[in-house]
Amino acid sequence: MTTSLPPVWLLDVDGVVNASRPGWSAQPRTGYAYALGQQWKMRWAPALITRIRQLHKAGTVEVRWCTTWCAYADQLERLWALPPLGRAFTDDINGRAASMAKLAAARQVIAEVRRLIWTDDTEVPLYGEVHDELVAAGALLIRPKGSTGLQPGHLDAIEAFARGETL
Numbered sequence: 001m002t003t004s005l006p007p008v009w010l011l012d013v014d015g016v017v018n019a020s021r022p023g024w025s026a027q028p029r030t031g032y033a034y035a036l037g038q039q040w041k042m043r044w045a046p047a048l049i050t051r052i053r054q055l056h057k058a059g060t061v062e063v064r065w066c067t068t069w070c071a072y073a074d075q076l077e078r079l080w081a082l083p084p085l086g087r088a089f090t091d092d093i094n095g096r097a098a099s100m101a102k103l104a105a106a107r108q109v110i111a112e113v114r115r116l117i118w119t120d121d122t123e124v125p126l127y128g129e130v131h132d133e134l135v136a137a138g139a140l141l142i143r144p145k146g147s148t149g150l151q152p153g154h155l156d157a158i159e160a161f162a163r164g165e166t167l
Helices: 046-057 070-080 095-111 129-136 152-162
Strands: 008-011 029-035 038-044 062-065 116-119 140-142
Touching: 008 046, 008 095, 029 070, 038 046, 038 070, 046 062, 046 070, 046 152, 062 070, 095 116, 095 129, 116 152, 129 140, 140 152
Parallel strands: 008 062, 008 116, 116 140
Antiparallel strands: 029 038
16 A cells, blocks of 8 residues: 555666767757766756656656765756755765665665655666565666666656556
8 A cells, every 4th residue: 555645756867867868859968067076977858857847846756866976966956957856865875885775765665655666777677576576566667778868758657657547
């Protein structure tokens, strides 16, 4: 049983929003975010950012950053003109620690009795015990191609899932 609250969307950045060939039938935008005193080039589809913003603002989903960028998510919010969003974790972590934190965040959403949407180009399981566990809990798992990131069809699936439509 889940609550009537909107699903929580755990959103990764690199390979999901930040992609080398984001597409969306329009020129991608580029800009910079900063972490640890370095600037990092970001490339994204403006229409993707617009849809993320709209879905969150309308209360269709609750977006939470679930990325190695969590400690610097204010940089992403500034770059993409997003409101302050929740963070799955706040530590500056990478590698195995980040993998473990992302899975823990997914399990935490389920423990909160919330529906889960998880978009990550490397950590979303495609098969196996963890995949089966999350799907059995009713999660929508999307693992986009890292070079193109989330595409319009992915956002259509997220919106349909949030509305409770069967996919």
